Amino acid sequence: MRVAIAGATGYTGLELMRILSAHPHITISALTSETYAGREFAHVYPGYLKRELPRLEPLVPEKIAAKADIVFTALPHKEAMRVVPALLKHGSRVIDLSADFRFKSQKTYERWYQEHSAPSLLGRAVYGLPELYRAAIKKAKLVANPGCYPTSIVLPLAPLLRKNMITLSSIIADSKSGVSGAGRSAKTASLFCEVSETFKAYGVFEHRHQPEIEEQLSALSGSQVKIAFSPHLLPMSRGMLSTIYARLKTNARPQDIQDVLDNFFKKEPFVRIHPQGSLPHTAGVRGTNFCDIGFRLQDKQLVLISCIDNLVKGASGQAVQNMNIMLGMPETTALDMAPLYP
Numbered sequence: 001m002r003v004a005i006a007g008a009t010g011y012t013g014l015e016l017m018r019i020l021s022a023h024p025h026i027t028i029s030a031l032t033s034e035t036y037a038g039r040e041f042a043h044v045y046p047g048y049l050k051r052e053l054p055r056l057e058p059l060v061p062e063k064i065a066a067k068a069d070i071v072f073t074a075l076p077h078k079e080a081m082r083v084v085p086a087l088l089k090h091g092s093r094v095i096d097l098s099a100d101f102r103f104k105s106q107k108t109y110e111r112w113y114q115e116h117s118a119p120s121l122l123g124r125a126v127y128g129l130p131e132l133y134r135a136a137i138k139k140a141k142l143v144a145n146p147g148c149y150p151t152s153i154v155l156p157l158a159p160l161l162r163k164n165m166i167t168l169s170s171i172i173a174d175s176k177s178g179v180s181g182a183g184r185s186a187k188t189a190s191l192f193c194e195v196s197e198t199f200k201a202y203g204v205f206e207h208r209h210q211p212e213i214e215e216q217l218s219a220l221s222g223s224q225v226k227i228a229f230s231p232h233l234l235p236m237s238r239g240m241l242s243t244i245y246a247r248l249k250t251n252a253r254p255q256d257i258q259d260v261l262d263n264f265f266k267k268e269p270f271v272r273i274h275p276q277g278s279l280p281h282t283a284g285v286r287g288t289n290f291c292d293i294g295f296r297l298q299d300k301q302l303v304l305i306s307c308i309d310n311l312v313k314g315a316s317g318q319a320v321q322n323m324n325i326m327l328g329m330p331e332t333t334a335l336d337m338a339p340l341y342p
C-alpha cells in the first residue's frame with residue numbers, strides 16, 4: 001500500500017513518520033511541505049538521515065492522489081477541507097487529522113471554526129474512534145481522526161453513558177496537555193519561557209474541542225449533553241491527562257464500575273483499565289497508542305482519570321490504527337510500542 005503524509009513536517013506528520021517507518025505493509029510514497037518543498041525530510045529532521053524517503057513536495061492534491069492509496073492529511077483545519085475533496089475525487093482514501101470533518105452538524109462546525117467549503121462530506125466522514133465506530137471505519141473513504149482532548153474524555157465516559165449510569169448535567173472534564181498539542185508553528189504562547197516552570201488554564205468554555213466532545217457524548221447517551229471543560233497547558237512536550245467528574249444516577253459499588261469498564265474494553269488492544277488502587281500517569285503511555293483509565297468512587301461521585309499521548313492515541317497512532325482497520329490489517333500493526341520511561 002502506498003501512503004502519503006500531507007503536512008509531513010508538523011508534529012503529527014513527524015509522529016506519523018515515526019510510526020509508519022515500522023509498518024511492514026506500507027511504502028511512504030509522498031511527503032508534503034510548503035515551507036521545505038524540494039528538500040529532504042532529513043533536512044528538517046536530521047534524525048531521519050540514512051532513510052530512503054521521497055523528497056518533500058508542495059501539496060497538489062491530484063499529484064499526491066496519483067501516488068498514494070491512503071493520504072494522511074496532517075494539516076491545519078481549513079487547509080484540510082481545501083484539499084480533501086480533490087484527494088477523494090482522484091481515488092485516494094483519506095484520514096484527516098484536522099477538525100474539518102469531525103462534526104456531523106455543519107452549523108456547529110461553522111459556529112466554532114469557519115464556513116465549511118465541503119459540507120456534503122460531513123455526512124460521509126466517519127469519526128475515527130475505533131472503539132466506537134470500527135465497522136464504519138473499515139468501509140470509510142474519509143475518516144475524521146478525533147481530537148486529542150475528545151479521545152481522552154469520550155473513551156472513559158462511553159461505557160457508562162451507554163449504560164445510562166451518569167447524570168448528564170454533572171459532567172466536568174478537567175484536562176491537561178503537553179505543549180506539542182499546539183503544533184510546531186511559531187506562537188508566542190508556546191515559547192519556552194511562556195510554558196516552562198508554569199501551569200495554566202486556557203480556553204475555558206471557548207476551546208474548540210468542547211463542541212466535539214459534546215457531539216460525541218450526546219450520540220452515546222441519546223440526549224443533548226453539555227459539559228464543563230477546562231483545558232490546561234502542562235510544561236512538558238507530550239502527554240495528556242483528563243480528570244473527569246460525574247455523578248452516578250444510582251448507588252453503585254466500585255466493583256460495578258470496574259466491571260462496566262472492563263467489559264466494554266475487554267477486546268480493545270489500546271484501552272487499559274487500571275485495577276482498583278491504581279491510577280494512570282502520562283509516563284505510562286508516553287510514545288504509545290494506549291489510553292489508560294482509572295477511577296475512584298465516593299458515594300455517587302465518580303472520578304475518572306484517563307491518560308494518552310496526545311501525538312499518538314490523540315493523533316497519529318489513532319490515525320494509523322484507523323488505516324490498519326481500513327486496510328483489513330491487524331489493528332496493532334506498527335503500534336505495538338512500549339512506553340518511553342522516564
Ligand SMILES: NC(=O)c1ccc[n+]([C@@H]2O[C@H](COP(=O)([O-])OP(=O)(O)OC[C@H]3O[C@@H](n4cnc5c(N)ncnc54)[C@H](OP(=O)(O)O)[C@@H]3O)[C@@H](O)[C@H]2O)c1
Pocket residue numbers: 006007008009010011012013032033034035036059074075076077079097098099146147148180181182183184185310311314315
Ligand atoms: N499536535 C497535536 O497533538 C494534535 C492532536 C490531534 C490533532 N491535531 C490536528 O492535526 C493537524 C496537524 O497538527 P500539527 O500539530 O501536526 O500541526 P503543525 O505542527 O503546525 O504542522 C502543520 C503542517 O501543515 C503544513 N501546512 C501548514 N499550512 C499549510 C498550507 N496552507 N498548505 C499545505 N500545508 C500546510 C505544514 O507544512 P510546512 O510548514 O512545512 O509548510 C506542517 O507540515 C491540525 O489540524 C491539528 O489540529 C494535532
